Amino acid sequence: MTKLKKFKLKTHKATVKRFRTTGTGLVMRTRGGKSHFRRRKSGRVKRALDKLTPVSNNSFVRRIKTLAPYLGKYKYNPPSS
Numbered sequence: 001m002t003k004l005k006k007f008k009l010k011t012h013k014a015t016v017k018r019f020r021t022t023g024t025g026l027v028m029r030t031r032g033g034k035s036h037f038r039r040r041k042s043g044r045v046k047r048a049l050d051k052l053t054p055v056s057n058n059s060f061v062r063r064i065k066t067l068a069p070y071l072g073k074y075k076y077n078p079p080s081s
Contacts, residue, residue: 012067019064020052021072027061028052 020028031049038046055061065071 009069011070015064015067016071019055019068019071025072027055027064027071029055 018029022028029052031051031053034046034049055064
């Protein structure tokens with residue numbers, strides 16, 4: 001009897017670079033608006049842009065988890081084998 005091989009799922013690399021998961025499973029994203037036109041913003045607003053914010057739309061969360069199935073599984077480096 002032959003053993004069926006399980007296939008690895010491909011990870012969408014741009015999704016991994018843009019999103020993180022918390023310990024409780026929340027998908028977090030960075031805020032936009034940090035590249036230019038920052039002189040007219042107050043210091044408080046600029047500091048608030050550095051913080052992560054949760055993805056609130058459930059359909060987006062489902063899509064992110066489909067694109068990056070191993071996002072919350074490993075902290076930084078996945079195992080080599």
